[in-house]
Amino acid sequence: MTDILNALMQVLDEGEILRTEQDIASYRKDEACCFQAPDLIVLRPATTNKVSKIMEIFYREGQAITTRGGGTGLAGGSVPDHPERAFILSTERLNKIRSVDPIANIMVAEAGVPLQRAKDQATKYGRDIAISHGAVGSSTIGGNISTNAGGINVIRYGMAREQVIGVEAVLADGHIINAGMKLEKNNIGYDLGRMMIGAEGTLGIITAVTLKMRAQQTHHVTALVACASVEDTMGMLKFMRDHMGDDLSAFEVMSRSAILFCCDYTEVKLPNLNSSSPWMVLIEASSGRSDEALEVSFNAAIEKAFEEEIIHDGVIAQSEAQRHSLWALRDGIAEAFSGYNRPFMRTDMAVPVSKIPDFIHRLETDFTRACPEAILIAFGHAGDGNIHINLIAPPDGNDHVFASKIPKFALSAEMIALELEGTVSAEHGIGRTKRDALKRMISPQEFALMQALKRSFDPKLILNPGAILQDASSIERS
Ligand SMILES: Cc1cc2nc3c(=O)[nH]c(=O)nc-3n(C[C@H](O)[C@H](O)[C@H](O)COP(=O)(O)OP(=O)(O)OC[C@H]3O[C@@H](n4cnc5c(N)ncnc54)[C@H](O)[C@@H]3O)c2cc1C
Structure with a gap:
């Protein structure tokens, strides 16, 4: 340890190494709060070359780093779980937007640039980075690419992976790869940079990313509608796709229980809807054109859906402020869980879109049998098949008893999702919370191939050990 610290001090400036309890406290957990890191040393290099130098030292010493x-x-990926003192490499000082090229439509951003800052920069050129979710202000470009983040616009633009042109990364031994950072076309066999996407820091450290910029959507039309059944929400998805085509930019399904939960645990107010329908959908269409055509066809589609009784009630935002208050309802659901201090089950599931109704009905039956008073809260970007199934304790129930049932509930929800050809890791990643589930989602051959891949990128198993694959000791060291 002393050797490593001495070597680090040759490479890093004061302020790039944090050691006091006060300085490291905020690095101990992530938003999943499942793990609490042990004693930490936090490194905050400001350049790719410094990251490379750090890794040369760590590779030589065989020292792990996260x-x-x-x-x-939300999967414990950034929280080291070694019993002894652990090292964290924070990307917060790798925070430059290196270039924006509006002709090629690309931006080169360092890994620690907050997602919102990258989007704001793109806006200055009439463009956008098409990744949007509830943690847009505090998550980073590197984190979003490492977890292959999803969010509200996947229905239109795909996952974070689809927004990437090139990746600059530092490998376990300090070597820097940066092939094709400015090239949309660059077929050189195995794309090593893109192997980092979704790898959650286990194959290399992303230091910069070339992102695709999309045309900025300046005009949005947004509605919150009520449906009598989950089948009707899916009917509405087809209906809106038929009528709005590629302008459909968000389709967020929420159970009524999710909305009530949000209003109970945040400042968000229930919108003025007469309906007590069990399902609500937040629908948005967006366009870069500032004409009225979008609004006319959106309003006509909502009206027609009403006439055809696919929806039973609804409100169309008449101003930007109203649009924000509708989105506050959706964003508030995730936020409400932060203010809820009783036990609950959190999941990140997806099933093929056509199977969502079957999925929900089977879960309802299962949970009603196991714990009739528990409240099922379902919400998510269901337009792409993603639905977060959360379960909260009965209002007057015994928290201890409910908490003891959670692992069984989670496993049974997982079995249902997998039987329906779904996943239990739709967008948050495997991290440390879903390592066991990963083994149930892929074949032993595929798992062995993942281990082999890990070994060839990281022969000393020093990059975020314990994330994705079970603890490092289960992979034979080379
Ligand atoms: C309120 C809220 C809403 C959310 N909504 C969504 C959503 O809709 N969709 C969604 O997908 N996620 C969502 N998330 C989860 C989270 O925001 C994403 O997973 C995000 O991509 C994490 O980015 P981060 O910078 O915080 O990464 P961290 O949490 O710091 O790290 C996540 C993982 O990436 C690795 N990592 C981070 N940076 C790098 C790097 N430079 N190189 C290599 N590995 C790296 C870490 O080791 C870790 O394994 C939400 C979270 C919150 C709190």
């Missing part, structure tokens, strides 16, 4: 972006992850 990369951290904004710490907003």
Whole structure:
């Protein structure tokens, strides 16, 4: 340890190494709060070359290190779980937007740039970075690419992976790869940079990313509608796709219980809807054109859906302020869980879109049998099949008893999702919370291939050990 610290002090400036309890406290957890890191030393290099030098030292010493972006992850990926003192490499000082090229439509941003700052920079050129979710202000570009983040616009633009042109990364031994950072076309066989996407810091440390910029959507039309059944929400998805085509930019399904939960645990107010329908959908269409055509066809579609009784009630935002208050309802659901201090089950599931109704009905039956008073809260970007199934304790129930049932509930929800050809890791990643589930989602051959990949990128198993694959000791060291 002393050797490593001495070597680090040759490479890093004061302020790039944090050691006091006060300085490291905020690095101990992520938003999943499942793990609490042990004693930490936090490194905050400001350049790719410094990251490379750090890794040369760590590779030589065989010392483990975990990369951290904004710490907003929901799978424990950025929280080292070694019993002894652990090292974190924070990307917070790798925070430059290196270039914006509006002709090629690309931006080169360092890994620690907060997502919102990258989007704001793109806006100055009439463009956008098409990744949007509830942690847009505090998550980083590196974190979003490392977890292959999803969010509200996947229905239109795909996952974070689809927004990437090139990746600059530092490998376990300090070597820097940066092939094709400015090239949309660059077929050179295996794309090593892109292997980092979704790898959660286990194959290399992303230091910069070339992102695709999309045309900025300046005009949005937004509605909150009520449906009598989950089948009707899916009917509405087809209906809106038929009528709005590629202008459909968000389709967020929420159970009524999710909305009531949000209003109970945040400042968000229930919108003025007469309906007590069990399902609500937040629908948005967006366009870069500032004409009225979008609004006319959106309003006509909502009206027609009403006439055809696919929806039973609804409100269309008449101003930007109203649009924000509708979105506050959706964003507030995730936020409400932060203010809820009783036990609850959190999941990140997706099933093929056509199977969402079957999925929900089977879960309802299962949970009603196991714990009739528990409240099922379902919400998510269901337009892409993603639905977060959360379960909260009965209002007057015994928290201890409910908490003891959670692992069984989670496993049974997982079995249902997998039987329906779904996943239990739709967008948050495997991290440390879903390592066991990963083994149930892929074949032993695929798992062995993942281990082999890990070994060839990281032969000394020093990059974020314990994330994605079970603890490092289960992979034979080379
Ligand atoms: C309120 C809220 C809403 C959210 N909504 C969504 C959502 O809709 N969709 C969604 O997908 N996620 C969502 N998330 C989860 C989270 O914001 C994303 O997973 C995000 O991508 C994490 O980015 P981060 O910078 O915080 O990464 P961190 O949490 O710091 O790290 C996440 C993982 O990436 C690795 N990592 C981070 N930076 C690097 C790097 N430079 N190189 C290599 N590895 C790295 C870490 O080791 C860790 O394994 C939400 C979170 C919150 C709190």
